[in-house]
Ligand code: DX5
């Protein structure tokens with residue numbers, strides 16, 4: 535079973551929201567592959583961010599790259615069709631936030647999107663056993679959800695290796711994504727532990743000189759160089 539090609543998913547949580555369209559254009563022109571779209575509801579997580587209208591606005595602005603919607607909301611099902619309509623590519627959710635995980639996965643797929651489950655640092659992986667046939671992405675949190683700019687929790691590497699084995703044993707094409715504290719200094723070991731999809735917010739959007747139109751190129755190139763060094 536070959537791994538999916540590496541994808542860098544830029545978390546716009548750390549972008550300048552007052553210039554969001556331009557920020558997304560620049561980060562994609564700098565080589566990011568996906569737009570990571572963090573949806574927080576001040577209920578499941580203690581923060582409040584953006585919803586389907588902003589996703590739709592990015593599509594209308596001309597964004598054609600995959601939009602990787604990370605739902606940190608409870609309940610989940612009510613908002614899924616809105617995100618599908620708004621142009622989401624992937625929709626991932628936390629199993630703790632849905633009463634009926636299988637139903638929510640099915641709902642996302644019926645709406646024409648790719649479906650994924652998100653595991654917090656302390657959430658066991660056992661729920662995967664019976665739903666892996668409906669999963670297109672597994673997102674491992676390497677911080678507790680709610681905020682950008684936190685430090686990577688090292689035990690996520692052990693969990694990544696476990697998920698890589700589960701995915702390989704399934705024989706399915708499932709992306710393995712990591713979210714939280716990803717930097718140029720740790721992205722290589724994260725790939726070596728099994729990830730193929732790398733979310734980065736503060737490392738990308740915090741690195742830039744605001745006046746440089748190529749401002750995210752340097753950090754994205756550093757990520758790519760580190761990923762190319764990975765051995766597994
Ligand atoms: C946290 C979010 C992340 C966040 C990552 O709850 O899910 O996507 O933006 O930010 P960094 O890369 O700064 O840790």
Ligand code: ZN
Pocket residue numbers: 545570571572604713733
């Ligand atoms: Zn996220």
